[in-house]
Amino acid sequence: MTDDAPEPGRDAPDHSQGPGVHHRHAVPEGGASRADRFLADVIGTMSRSRVKALMEAGCVLLDGTPLREPAQTLRAGSIVDLIEPPSAPARPAGEEIPLPILYEDRDLIVLDKPAGLVAHPAPGNETGTLVNALIAHCGDSLEGIGGERRPGIVHRLDKDTSGLMVVAKTPLAHQALSDAFAARDIDRAYLALAWGAITPTSGEFDGPIGRDPRDRKRMTVVKSGGKTALTRYRVLRISHAATSLIECRLATGRTHQIRVHLSQAGHPLLGDPVYLRRIPAAARALPEPARAAALDFPRQALHAARLGFVHPRTGKPLLFETAPPADFRTLESAISDGIGTDC
Structure with missing residues (x-):
């Protein structure tokens, strides 16, 4: 054993890695059955679920290499490092981030979220989020509107999905909009580019969605234990029998719903980093470039193009529509190249 190795199974806190607490452990003789169980046991104050989350965030090293598999068996003598990041502030700080606001009044904001912008702070994305921008834009008026960590947020879009969002600025708006989303009393439509020629050209994808037991970062259609999910679609254009431009409407609002349903049907979204795992056979039908x-x-080629709801104070219907961003339009143009077929 080297001089700087910790005693087997003992914790050696170290702050040399910067803010937060650095735990270092040597695996004792006989090894350990699972990495997450070993760390939870030797640290003593951390649950296995917390250990798993830190593994996914890249905060655990095995002999200097990132360890991301909670069930990995550890060998005797191996060194495991866990760097526990410092606690995030309870209330996010305001940051001057440009917001593409389409409408604003005393109760709410409607904006066209760019791809790449995270809705609210979360592990790995504590700053630079929509919430940070909203706090800077609205000041203290957002405090207490829906909770400290995500003030004003009544729904969200995935980080790399672009498009329309509504944000509440008052308790009245937050309650009314939250109720409307829960009751599916919102007019929402998405534009998506999917692999393959989807047939029939209109219909429904219906399948309960739950966490993928083989990959906790993914959702999937499950046989039992999932939440009911229904996506209605209409094909707008098929290009080269290789891709489909479609409009999707959500009858429910599950995590990754459109991405999961299309992937399950054999038509994953172009660019999807989670649900597109190999080059689709349909790609062979596309000419270069x-x-x-x-x-x-x-990124996933998905844009929230339409958002309609009843104003929580006036009772008047509001409807907003936006075109996809430039990268989506450029991709669509490159694919169709005047050869696509309107449906």
């Missing part, structure tokens, strides 16, 4: 543009698209 359209094929390269489609395969290299860096």
